[in-house]
Amino acid sequence: MTSFNSKKSLRRVSFISLSFLFISSLFIQGCKTGTKGIESGSNTTLEASINQGRNVFENSCAACHSFERDGIGPNLAGLTRHLSTEEIIDFISNPKKVIDSGNKRAVNLQKKYKSVMPSYSMLGKEKLASLVSFIHTYKDVPKPVDINEEGILEDPIPHQIEKSNFVVNLEFSFQIPASNEELPNTRITKLWGQPNTNEIYVCDINGKLYRVKNNKPEVYMDVQALMPNFKQRSGWATGFGSFAFHPDFENNGLLYTTHTEPIGTKNADYTLPEGLSGQLQWIVQEWKTDNPKGKTFKGSNRELFRIDMATQAHGMQNIDFNPTAQKGDKDYGKLYIGIGDGGAVQMKFPEVANGKHSPWGSILRIDPTGTNSANGMYGIPSDNPFVNITGEKVAKEVYANGFRNPHRFSWTNTGKMISANIGQHNIEAVYVIKPGANHGWPTREGTFGINTQESVRKIYKLTEEEMKDGVTYPTLEYDHDEGNAVCGGFVYTGSNIPSLTGMYIFGDILKGKLYYADESQMEAGRAIDFKEMRIALDGKETTLLEMTNNGHAKLRIGKDANGDIYLFSMNDGKVYQLVSEK
Template identity: 30%
Template sequence: MRPVVDGLTQPLLVTGAGDGSGRLFVVEQGGNIRVFAGGRLAPEPFLDISDLTEPGGEQGLLGLAFHPRFDANGRFFVNYTDTAGDTVVAEYRADPGAGVADPGSATTLLQIDQPFPNHNGGHLAFGPDGYLYVATGDGGSGGDPFNNGQSLDTLLGKLLRIDVDAAGGGLAYGIPPDNPFIDRDGARPEIWASGLRNPWRFSFDREAGDLWIGDVGQEELEEVNRVPAAKAGLDFGWDDLEGSDCYEPASGCDRNGVVLPVAQYTHDEGCSVTGGFVYRGSQYPELGGGYFFADYCSGSVYGIVAGSAGLTDPAPLLQSESSVSSWGEDDEGELYLVDIAGGRVLQLTAET
């Protein structure tokens, strides 16, 4: 790992904007988005919404995604918990190339009531199809007391897919016509996949188009799920299963129709998976095609072959001293690790 940025306050995410500028944008849990460019951290935040959120625990400013045409339209999207603890997905705008966004440009797309302060999910990203994907947790507490993961009438415990370029039907966004539950009575049409507990970071493989999700476990298992490109309507099993094991009941659960993890590890090794990326950069070709992820509690960094079949019991590649809150990808496909406790961002290298 090579240190790149330090001096941050509770960083949770790093990403490029896809605008060719080479800038890295870092999300701080307290409500700031910071810009790193030209070897320095800009003193003024790109966006400050600290008055809209009360950070702490699993709450705060949690996610950031730039529109695929950000270089032309200046649109970007954030996911945060508001002062009442509920999830908000909002759009903001910035002049192309500007160092500071317009805080008065906010448009709220989604507001989701959260029954408990934990399991907010919070990640969002644009897919290869141009739609915005939003990860939500199961609503929190423990054990999914309201069975949200398996209930299609709620947005909790899901991966959502919306069209931010075609608002309609009284909504600030559109529903893609091929969303899997768009015509099912009682189901929320925004849902793309279900059965998630607390998806903490997901990413798209920029070469294969597959979607990778790190889903935090309850008592025993941390899991990584893979969604083949454009595969809709998958159920990842929570709260019937934790990883590949039955959860409640502890045996005899029905695995029919459930997509099992491609990788999992026990709480003897860690306690909270942080989903990562498939490496498609050019600086370290020997890392190509590897999916890299980590555990927040142990600092272990894992890597598996993206095309491997079946369930993998991953072995740590290294033991870092970081509290890994996120992975990120720049415009060139190079990968970064975010250390929330150390207030820094590090680049993944072959010498790691």
């Protein structure tokens, strides 16, 4: 077991979701109705309501707010001193209506946090009222929000992204069955094409891996059923995270998955520093099928790697093999693992994302068939960038570091590795990855600086001298005027859309925008321009937000073995192929 120690102490911080992004300060300056009704009833009834609210808080939200400090969203403490239960419930049920009404506080917070949450009326008034009861247990009043606070760049990247002069047509391909009764109906996150069979595989965070042939999805594996400690929290990036088939799967039958389990389920290979407790563990699992040609999985499995995470955010979002590596190449059969900082930086533990000394905030590279790791369950390749360092403690699995959340990575036909990195409050970025490179987090967000001891939402413009710090800066970046969470993609290598040939296609998860950049111009540390792609469905120009009919598009991007690109959303499970241009 490996541990990283610190003398810092920490009070447990809970986070609330983007779905409650503006609640905390919405009426603080203008409303004085207070908390009437919250403390009525017996102590037993109130305690039950608070417990239910705590569950709603933890299970239905993402890591954006706390009761101690501002984060992606504002501090929630003290909210119920200024808002009645009914007012808070009304806002959660229809936030856009409150913002559109011209409420000054709502408009200012929208400008500051640059996101509008969808309606969460489906939670129902009982659950929302219990959520308010729980929030009421944190009574300290937060500092009023000032969008002109010193140190905050209101518009870090002033210029707007230009739109394409052509339109790409989408065509509906198939739909993954719903795994939730409420939105999002499916939680599909990755689509991959098997090169030898032309089959498509899609994973749902709730536990199922689907095999799709002739546009008909069937369950290939149910990770939740096979892993008894499987843990998935609604609204969080937890559960069944990713999958990767070994490049020699048709012969060795090996594939790999990631999933989450409760903290302490087993001893972790990497534990958090002293004073920082964890909420869950991410696990890399190896599976060996009895029949590589079988329609469903049947076989054995073993655990390779387990790591503790501070929160349920920024976890193990992607694993993959380099598809351009051939047998005999050093990169053939090496498994890449993207691990975020787990929210530790926002919790004032920046040392967790500590370059070569720590696996968090990194892309790891391992040999799943080797045995020279500390636990003996996998190998550390001899050509990893930090493998020969002596005299200091390093995580020799690290291939590249300095990421908040290396959400998706892929390779070009020439072997160039590209990774998206979801930002904190201001900048979304895409990097060309080189072994051993540091990409800046937590002291950098894109090409901007951060003082981690103040607030991770404050960024400042770097001087020329500061830019010579050895950090590998992004080749593509945009700020939160354009989007809120970058979705990594792929280079288009299909044959039906000439204007996209050789273009790296990526997008924004929440706003659903699609972008493309000339891959041949993308180099490590070299910033280039890119454009927004216009799309059409059934002959009518549209957007993914319109298509998914929700406040957040929840976009993901996939690629099949023929080089064609697919778009899909958690909201409805529908998968669309980019088929032509006009």
